[in-house]
Amino acid sequence: MADADVRAATPSDATEITRIQVTTWRSAYSDLLPTEVLDDLDATTNERQWRQAVTEGPATVVVATEGEWVVGFCAAGAAPESEVAAADGTVPSDAATTALISTLLVEPRWGRRGHGGRLLGMMARRLTEGGWTRGVTWVPEADEATMSFFRGLGWDPDGTVRTLDASGRPLRELRLSGGLDLRFEQER
Known part of the structure; x- marks a missing residue:
């Protein structure tokens, strides 16, 4: 494998981040999301937002890189109270130090090469340095690969579920939660 690394994203990465998001969603979520949702992904709008x-x-x-290529990315920040609250609306005592991993994607052709672990590992270190103590993320219940990845790191469903409307098709997501002191297989 060529040199693999993770670095802070720069504005010039927005095009590749968008391409990876669109490519990955269309590949990985083709069974979860309606075709019209995937077809309506607007690269211009997404690139501007990224x-x-x-x-x-x-x-x-x-972003994760392999050689000269950007192959994946991760975005995280402060978790809004609505993202950490229990189903009954109660907010946990550590809500102020809980981060939301909003996106973690590796382009499928670069999968199974450790990029996801490197991305989340770097993000966890940055979050810990910023005072965050715990992370949450939302994963489609039917996304077995992503669910397995997070569970392998000790992040488990915490009992909170949400259902999104994906153009008339319900998409059920589970909230996973875990510590930011990540240990990967090679480190154990």
Whole structure:
């Protein structure tokens, strides 16, 4: 494998981040989302939003590289109370130090090469340095690969479920939660 690394995203990465998002969603979520949702992904709008996220936040964005190629990315930041609250609306005592991993994607052709672990590992270190103590993320219940990845790191469903409307098709997501002191297989 060529040199693999993770670094902070720059505004010039927005095009590749968008391409990876569209490509990955169309590949990985073709069984979960209606065709019209995937066909309506607007690269121009998404690129503008990613460029803004990289330059202005509020999320931190990092990219995985292999050689000269950007192969994946991760975005995370402060979790809004609505993202950490229990189904009954109660907010946990650590809500102020809980981060939301809003996106973690590796382009399928670069999968199974450790990029996802490197992305989340770098993001977890950055979040910990910023005072965050725990992370949450939402994963489609039927996305077995992503569910397995997070569970392998000790992130488990915390009992909170949400159902999104994907152009008339319900998409059930589970909230996973876990610590930011990540240990990967090779580190154990």
